[in-house]
Amino acid sequence: MRVAFVIKGDPFSWKAHEALRQAIAVGMNHELDLILVRDGVYTLADWKQEELGINTFDKFLETFEYVNIRVIVEDASVQERGLKEKDFTTEVEVRSAEEISDIINSAEAVFVW
Amino acid sequence: MRVLIVITSVPFAKDFNTISNLIRTFNTSGDEVSVFLAGNGAYYLLRPEVKELSQLARFLFCSHSAHERGVETVPSWAESSSTYNLSKMLPEFDKVIVFN
16 A cells, blocks of 8 residues: 655644654555655754754654655755755655655555644 | 544644534445544543544544553543554555544
């Protein structure tokens, strides 16, 4: 089964954490596209949350290689925020809005965060 | 049709009425509804009115989320589950609707 998670909000709320937690669970059994758009691209950027006293996502990132998760970031969202591929804490695929639209369209379940 | 509603938003948000109406409407049209409570959705276990909805839908909840939020007394109409079980359940449904 192909599932898409779309994270569009900034990572300062509990949603990003809950989205990653559920993504790991879903990625164990299905092929998951974790799509970061708008401020959601900050979620897996190196924003040093530990300096803000926020738990890092390291424990999630460590499990990414054991589950079927592909991380996709939208090119315009990344460029608008001055981010580059090297600024991310995990391997990402940079895609256009049109490509992301096709990916979401082919998913059998879509979770938006 | 088999419908899964995943809720991670709090029960006092705007979604509560939408979800209640959706469950009633699906039920009236003969669809089978399951509701999975995760994240802040675990607080649905504390809202009294949800018991009435449990007559119309099967309610499951992420026990990790409930424990993290101090929800220790669990009503009889809710089944303890996990996000891993949620992952395993997904293919059983025709539609998945997420509120967060």
